[in-house]
Amino acid sequence: MNLSKAWTYGLFIVAWLCCSSLLVGAQNTGLTNPxxxxxxxxxxxxxxxxxGxxxxxxxxxxxxxxxTGIVCYNxxxxxxxxxxxxxxxxxxxxxxxLAPxxxxxxxxxxxxxxxxxxxxxxxxxIGNITSLFLxxxxxxxxxxxxxxxxxxxxxxxxxxxDQNHISGPLPKSFAxxxxxxxxxxxxxxxxGQIPPELSRLPMLVHFLLDNNNLSGFLPPQFSELPxxxxxxxxxxxxxxxxxxxxxxxxxxxxxLSLRNCxxxxxxxDLSRIPQLGYIDLSSNQLNGTIPQNRLSANxxxxxxxxxxxxxxxxxxFSGLPFLQKLSLANNSLDGSVPSAIWDNRASNAKGNLTVELQNNNLSSVNGSTVLPSNVTVWLQGNPLCNNVNLQLCQPEIGTQSSTNLTPVPIPTVCPPSYECSPTSTQSCFCAAPLIVEYRLKSPGFTDFRPYIDDFEVYxxxxxxxxxxxxxxxxxxxWEEGPRLKITLKFFPENTFLFNSxxxxxxxxxxxxxxxxxxxxxxxxxLLGLNLLDVYKSEVGNSPSSGISKAALAGIVVGTIAGAVILSVIVSLLILRVHMRKHHAVSKRRHLTASRTSMKIDGVKDFTYGEMALATNNFNSSAQVGQGGYGKVYKGILADGTLVAIKRAQEGSLQGEREFLTEIELLSRLHHRNLVSLIGFCDEEGEQLSLKNL
Incomplete structure (x- = not known):
């Protein structure tokens, strides 16, 4: 068989393999259901x-x-x-x-x-989507x-x-x-009335219907919800x-919150509920006396x-270690105020205690009127304040500072989108946070400050x-509700960016x-995800858009298979051209030619001295990452440009030709999800590449 026929058969076989592979890839990855x-x-x-x-x-x-916004699965x-x-x-x-x-x-x-x-x-x-979870x-x-x-x-x-204009009754079908x-x-x-049929719901955990127009009776059967x-x-x-x-x-x-109903x-009597942490029955017309049994210690x-x-x-009401607020104001209570409410308030109790007793018929304080430093008591509008000059009756005594905190601006030397990261022991390590707007819809406390550390752990x-x-x-x-809005900033661990x-x-x-x-x-x-500019290209138009990993893997495998086969064809054609040549260029001359002829637009050939200067001689404080290939350093060039410098370690060094070929290929890659190559260094046994930071 002569060379021409061999090439014909070879190309036919490769083309057949290519088409078959792509067809298999298409069958495995598929398209969205029409x-x-x-x-x-x-x-x-x-x-x-x-x-848009x-x-x-x-x-x-x-x-x-x-x-945008589409997540798929196989x-x-x-x-x-x-x-x-x-x-x-x-x-x-x-x-x-919303479309039907x-x-x-x-x-x-x-x-x-x-x-x-x-x-x-x-x-x-929407009722047809039987798979719907959220x-x-x-x-x-x-x-x-x-x-x-x-x-x-x-x-x-x-x-x-919530927070719409939905009207009409609750459907009985919700049962x-x-x-x-x-x-x-x-x-x-x-x-309308809360359907008593809802008391059949075996999994119901949160029942939040505040600020509506509900009427009728509270279903007593709710006590049966497990x-x-x-x-x-x-x-x-x-x-x-x-x-x-x-x-x-x-x-x-x-x-249990039934305020203004x-x-x-x-x-x-709610004393038999072992974990009860929050009761608000204010602004109603409740009468009679307050139950005497002790409530949950929580x-x-x-x-x-x-x-x-x-x-x-x-x-x-005494000896409750987590109690932050006791409000009995604007009732018709009489007799003495038991100082036992605050006498045993431990200094290590969970935050401050505010006791609101104003505008009742209270005539005296039974016990000490000296308050611990973490207790505030309000007694204005009671007869006991008319007869004696009691310090507890002064409106300015014991006022607490607001629990609403405002951001304190911190001077920073970081470029836009970056902040000083709390993950580093350095004075300021610049990193880009992921910002999440978040809100607690029904928190079980009045004062957040004692729970800040617990929330961080949670x-x-x-x-x-x-x-x-x-x-x-x-x-x-704090917002109306009361609800608690929190801006969460998550920082990458000891690096300047989260990976995708x-x-x-x-x-x-x-x-x-x-x-x-x-x-x-x-x-x-979740109120919103505030994606900084440095992350928008990482996740597309939406932080959760795209296809599942399994489907993506299929597409990638199919694409790689096609690319490999096409590469084989190209390689065969190149080999055929080279077979016609009668003289080869020596390895040394080829390397010299490749080095001297490589002129790449937008990619600069840096000296090792420039790299050492940019990184303070590759000081460990400039290191921002490490992998099997070597280490990554944050550097500042002479013109002030902030760069990431990848430095190959000795065990992963390539040959000079392979390294320069890699640089040339990287310089041709232009995609919104990739950081552009701006330079390289191939001196003194070092192989370094530079990208914008």
Missing amino acids: DEVKALQAIKSRLIDPN NLSNWDRGDPCTSKW SSLDDGYLHVDQLLLLNMNLSGS ELGQLSNLTILDFMWNNISGSIPKE LLLNGNQLSGPLPEELGYLPNLDRIQI FLNKTKHFHMNNNSIS NLLIVQLDNNNFDGTTIPASYGNMSKLLK SLQGSVP ITTIDLSNNNLTGTIPTN MTQGLHLYLNQLDFKNLWA SELLRITSNFTSWKIPDSDVFGPYE
Whole structure:
């Protein structure tokens, strides 16, 4: 067989292998289910997108082209398609309405439109998504009633529709949500009675419907819910009804908040609830005396103010180590104030204690009037303040500083997007934080300050980070509710940037609600992810957009296979050309030629001396990373440019030709997800490459 025929057969075989490989890759990776693509296009047509966040929804395939906010997975149905698993469009300034075609995303587990300006009603077709796990529509302008169909979502864990304009009653079908733990529906216009059928919910943990128009009776059957932790129904109108005595049997209850609900009757005995930490029954028309039995030692807040309570103050409020607030103001209590409430207040108790007793009929203090340094007592408006010049009656005594802290500006020498990292022992190590806007929706305390360290442990353990990677201590404030807004800053550990995988891991923990709930801190909500410019290219247009790792791996494998085969073809052609040459160039002359002829636009050939000067002779304090290839140093060039310098270690040095070839190839790579090469150094046995920092 002559050379020409051999080449013909060889090229035919390689071409056949190439096509087969690409077909296998296409079959393995697939494209998005066509019905779901049409549904996404219909969803976009109903939305108004002034910032162009969904502009790439007109290009390519939703999964393989990484449409903003789309997370996909490989179907276990073996139908060859990719399917939309998550729709994450939080905080994108979207308006318009929700399309009924949402119901055609039949494999969806997370539907997230939080913190936009979407109006109209909630489509009943969402009830068709039987796989749905999280329904997150809070912080919009949605109106109309709740569809009955939402009650037939067998896998729903969380429904968040708070801070909208939803009206009408709670559907009785919600009694079939057997896996739902979180009902967050506060700040709407939901009306009617709470359906007693909801007491059949076996998994219900948080029941938050404050600031609505609920009326009728409080269901006494709620005491039968086995896992209920928080009941928050403030600012509704249960006109003339009483608090069921059976609520004292809620064995797991942590918080009961029924402020300003037009309730009458007596205060229930809640002393049999072992972990109860927060009671707010203020601003009602409760009457009678205060129960005498001792409450849980975990109690932080007792607010019975602005009622019609009579009788004396019981002594059972003493010796509670976590108590931060006892408010009995604006009632008709009489007799003496037992100083035992503050006498035994230990100096190491959990924070300060404020006792509000103003505007009652109290006539004296039984015991010492000398307060510990961590106690504040208010007695204005009582008869005892009319007869004696008691220091406790002075309005300026014992005022606490506000728990609202404001950020303190810290001088920094870091470039934009970078801050002095708390992870380093150096005076200022510049790193780019991931900023998360976060809010505690129903915290179990009145004063956050004693719990700051506990919160730091809770948050970093939930995210599997080190304590020093989180900074928030001057970035929190109380909001109406009361709710606690916190700005969380997460820093990479001993390096200046999070890598893509770590960034996605942290953000997905928030967007998927994977951080476990806390008895003290209660339920939380994600307000936004503030991605700095240095991270936006790392994660695309959305911190959680794109395709699953399994699908991506298939695409990468297919692409690599195709690239390898094409490389073989090119190599064969090059080899054929070289076979026709009769004289080879010596290795030394070739290396010299490659070095002297390499003129690359935008890439500078630096001297070793320039590199040593930029890094303070490669001082360990300038090192910002290390891997199998060697070490990475932060350097400053003579013109002030901040750079990252990769220095190969001795065991990983390449030949000169291979190193220069690598530099030439890197100089040709231009992509928004890659940092551009700006220079190299190949002197004194060193191999260094420079990139912008």
